[in-house]
Amino acid sequence: MKGFTLIETLVAVAIIMVAIVGPISVMHRTYAAAYIARDKLTASYLAQEGIEDVRVIRDNFSINSDWAAFTAYLSAKKCDVAVGTCRVDEDPATNVPPVLASCSGATACLVELSGGYYRQLPTLPANTRTIFTRTIQSESFVNDGSSEERIISEVSWTDHGTPYSVKIYDHLTPWQ
Numbered sequence: 001m002k003g004f005t006l007i008e009t010l011v012a013v014a015i016i017m018v019a020i021v022g023p024i025s026v027m028h029r030t031y032a033a034a035y036i037a038r039d040k041l042t043a044s045y046l047a048q049e050g051i052e053d054v055r056v057i058r059d060n061f062s063i064n065s066d067w068a069a070f071t072a073y074l075s076a077k078k079c080d081v082a083v084g085t086c087r088v089d090e091d092p093a094t095n096v097p098p099v100l101a102s103c104s105g106a107t108a109c110l111v112e113l114s115g116g117y118y119r120q121l122p123t124l125p126a127n128t129r130t131i132f133t134r135t136i137q138s139e140s141f142v143n144d145g146s147s148e149e150r151i152i153s154e155v156s157w158t159d160h161g162t163p164y165s166v167k168i169y170d171h172l173t174p175w176q
Contacts, residue, residue: 036159043132043155043166046111046118050136050153051170053088053098058149058172060097067174071149074138078102081152085109085135087120100136109133111155131157148173 061070077100079086087109090098103109112119114128132155139150149172156165 036164039131039157039159039164040166043157043164044168046132046134047153047155047166047168049118050088050134050155051151051168053090054100054136054138054151054153055170055172056098057100062175067147070174071140071147074100074140074149079136079138081137081139085137087134088136089121090119103135109135131159133157143171146173 057073058070061067061073074080075083077086078084079100085103086100087103088098089101090096109120110129111132111134112121112128113130114121114125118130118132120134134153134155137152137154139152141148141150151170151172152167153170154165154167156163158164
């Protein structure tokens, strides 16, 4: 016998293919998992930022007026869980305090990346939109005789047809 038969050649090619396809498949899955992890981390930061923005709004109300005015503000903006959702209109580049706005429509709650900042301003151009949508909701309740607001900040997105979301909850109380 001077050479390989056709069967020996096919077996050798099959072994080489298995040796190559396995690591490539693992690399692809690792790559996809890294992108999902990156998006989850970004979403968790955006959700926490939503909570912090509502805290700033609460603090401004506490300094300038009172708790009842803050809860009335949340109600007027339709942030209540039973009524709807809100977005945070903010522009970190200008240092203007954040405000809440009713979040209705398909693109009203989109988070945009402009000037190096994630923002939720409806006036930004469409080319700055990200894959993330952030909503803010509030829920009033009484705990041990004290009024509280439960704030829910949710960031959601879709990646290759699979929906993802990150929700962060916080309880705000009147601190004056």
